[in-house]
Amino acid sequence: MSEVYEESLGVLQSHFEALKRSFDKGLTLDVEWRKFQLKALHKGIQDCESEIIKAEKADLGKAVPLIVVEIGTCLKEIEEAYSNVDEWVKDVPISTPIELQPGKSWRQPKPKGLALIISAWNFPLALALQPLVGAIAAGCCVVVKPNEGSPETAKVVCKIIDNYLDQAAFRSVQGGVKTSSALVSEFHFDKIFFTGGSKVGRKIAEAGVKYFADITLELGGKNPLIIDEYVDVKTAVWRTVYARMENAGQFCLSPDYCLVHTNVAKEFLTELERFYTECWGCNPGTPEAINKMPARIVNEYHWERLNALIKEAEDSSCEILIGGSKLANKSLRYIPFTVVLNPPLEMEMMREEIFGPILPVFIVNTLDESIEFVKKMPCKHPLNLYVFSSKKDNVSKVLQNTMSGNACVNECAVNVISSTLPFGGVGESGHGSYHGKWSFECFTHYRSVMQRSTIIDPFLGTRNFKIDLDHEFLTKLYRFLFYGTIKEDGIPLSWMKGLIMIVAVLTSFEWLLRITKC
Numbered sequence: 008m009s010e011v012y013e014e015s016l017g018v019l020q021s022h023f024e025a026l027k028r029s030f031d032k033g034l035t036l037d038v039e040w041r042k043f044q045l046k047a048l049h050k051g052i053q054d055c056e057s058e059i060i061k062a063e064k065a066d067l068g069k070a071v072p073l074i075v076v077e078i079g080t081c082l083k084e085i086e087e088a089y090s091n092v093d094e095w096v097k098d099v100p101i102s103t104p105i106e107l108q109p110g111k112s113w114r115q116p117k118p119k120g121l122a123l124i125i126s127a128w129n130f131p132l133a134l135a136l137q138p139l140v141g142a143i144a145a146g147c148c149v150v151v152k153p154n155e156g157s158p159e160t161a162k163v164v165c166k167i168i169d170n171y172l173d174q175a176a177f178r179s180v181q182g183g184v185k186t187s188s189a190l191v192s193e194f195h196f197d198k199i200f201f202t203g204g205s206k207v208g209r210k211i212a213e214a215g216v217k218y219f220a221d222i223t224l225e226l227g228g229k230n231p232l233i234i235d236e237y238v239d240v241k242t243a244v245w246r247t248v249y250a251r252m253e254n255a256g257q258f259c260l261s262p263d264y265c266l267v268h269t270n271v272a273k274e275f276l277t278e279l280e281r282f283y284t285e286c287w288g289c290n291p292g293t294p295e296a297i298n299k300m301p302a303r304i305v306n307e308y309h310w311e312r313l314n315a316l317i318k319e320a321e322d323s324s325c326e327i328l329i330g331g332s333k334l335a336n337k338s339l340r341y342i343p344f345t346v347v348l349n350p351p352l353e354m355e356m357m358r359e360e361i362f363g364p365i366l367p368v369f370i371v372n373t374l375d376e377s378i379e380f381v382k383k384m385p386c387k388h389p390l391n392l393y394v395f396s397s398k399k400d401n402v403s404k405v406l407q408n409t410m411s412g413n414a415c416v417n418e419c420a421v422n423v424i425s426s427t428l429p430f431g432g433v434g435e436s437g438h439g440s441y442h443g444k445w446s447f448e449c450f451t452h453y454r455s456v457m458q459r460s461t462i463i464d465p466f467l468g469t470r471n472f473k474i475d476l477d478h479e480f481l482t483k484l485y486r487f488l489f490y491g492t493i494k495e496d497g498i499p500l501s502w503m504k505g506l507i508m509i510v511a512v513l514t515s516f517e518w519l520l521r522i523t524k525c
Contacts, residue, residue, distance in 0.1 A: 011155045011183035016193065019186070022178040023194045026121055026148035029175045035118060035146040038096055042089055044143045044172055048136070049085045051171030052078060055163055059132055062159035066131065068303030068340065073254070080424055081136045087426050087443055088144040095144065095447045103457070106488055110459035116451045118146035119221055120197030125187055125211070126164075127202040128156025128305055129257045134225075135164045138200045139177075141446025147198060148176045152190060154203075155183045156305055188214070196220055198450055204360075205435055212438075223439030223449055225259075226432055227360045228389035228412075231381045232262035232419070233405055235374055235396035236270040242417070243395040244278045247366075248286070250393075250419030252344055255302040256364035257309075260391050260420040263360060264367040266377040272370045276328060276346075283329050283344060291343050292334035303340040304363065310335075313342045313363040316356045320347045323354065328368070358385060374401055378408050388412065388434030393419050412436045 035041065052059070056078060063074045101112040122142045126135035135153045142149045151168055153161035165179035180186060187207075191199060191214040201211045202225040215222045234243055251261050267275050287296045304310040317332045330345030344364045350357060356367060371377050381392070392411035396402050402416050412432035415422050423430055423442075431440025441449045 051167035066157035131157035131160035145450035228436035236268040
């Protein structure tokens with residue numbers, strides 16, 4: 008791998024200070040300005056489409072249709088934000104308890120401030136620009152650092168940000184680990200949004216928490232795929248292979264291991280082999296077959312890592328149903344789709360996220376066994392969980408007894424393109440969520456506001472303690488107003504208290520009217 012350029016601390020300092028000045032002046036508060044930036048970003052992506060395609064092909068060997076989908080998801084995200092930001096920025100009315108009337112309450116959306124976005128290399132355009140859309144809509148000033156693992160796409164991302172967006176509010180930075188470390192440790196960003204691996208994510212969190220930064224971590228994890236006995240096997244196989252081979256398995260939502268019920272195991276594995284042959288032919292290691300792959304392994308390091316996982320399984324005499332190291336091609340950065348049956352849990356492929364086109368498959372006897380298998384894995388909180396079953400009760404059982412950031416039923420991975428579902432992890436798979444409106448909320452602080460009328464003070468008297476105050480009466484009154492009971496049916500006591508408060512307030516106003524008439 009070639010040496011990675013690192014940005015100087017002086018340049019990073021100038022970026023940070025310029026954005027801080029702009030935010031302090033209120034540059035980003037005007038909603039029309041935000042919409043103008045969104046429109047500019049949309050135009051920048053469209054204008055640079057051919058450059059994006061060329062760059063991602065160079066970085067990842069991606070097929071053009073897949074790159075177009077990635078571009079399209081960014082454009083769709085921008086279009087939704089542009090159409091809805093006028094509504095998103097409005098205050099959100101909140102009910103006010105009767106004992107605090109007359110008054111009103113609301114939540115006021117405020118930009119979190121200066122934001123830092125550090126993206127990943129596997130979807131280098133979307134993972135840099137989709138969070139940026141939410142930050143723009145929320146009114147943050149942003150530094151974007153694309154991932155150095157996809158250097159050509161990183162250049163295009165920086166070009167779009169630098170040439171199309173207001174440089175007073177948005178800056179791009181290229182660099183590697185040292186640049187990322189300097190950004191999170193030397194500068195006090197209000198918001199940090201990181202996409203990547205758990206090890207780096209932990210370091211980002213440790214650095215940011217020192218100055219109380221709000222941190223969103225989009226990480227990964229070993230996503231389980233459960234195949235129940237009540238299932239359409241063909242559909243399950245097709246969708247499994249699609250999700251595992253998307254971006255050559257370099258996808259945080261790929262199923263990382265598969266648990267198949269013994270009653271459908273033979274049919275599932277047979278269909279898996281048949282479908283594999285249909286997609287890549289009888290000689291999947293040939294250049295013609297390799298060209299059908301949706302993407303290449305990103306670099307030599309990851310190719311070596313994945314090939315070592317397969318060889319460990321082969322050396323341990325595991326059954327390799329499909330693929331194997333003999334079909335791998337280092338010069339083309341190609342790892343074949345490889346299915347390993349029942350590998351020991353001590354193997355590296357079962358201890359860490361695979362992040363490549365390798366699928367361990369385990370045969371289980373019951374659905375309960377699948378659930379227990381998932382719960383005993385080292386990664387207890389995967390990013391996604393998948394279950395295929397036509398039995399509603401079985402689906403509910405899996406969802407009730409497992410934990411994950413997201414889940415799909417009878418489908419794999421496509422939940423990530425839904426703008427109406429928040430997407431994010433939990434525990435070791437991440438913290439926080441985004442997409443659609445949730446991208447806006449990710450970069451927004453909702454300030455709770457209460458406003459009360461002062462008209463009642465002359466009639467209800469002072470709330471301060473006086474030397475002659477009847478403490479016993481006041482204690483009884485407060486207990487009545489604030490101590491509640493839970494009632495299963497009938498009129499809740501809180502309603503009775505509310506009615507009494509309404510009568511008290513109305514009586515005060517009636518007394519006021521009588522005084523004014525006199």
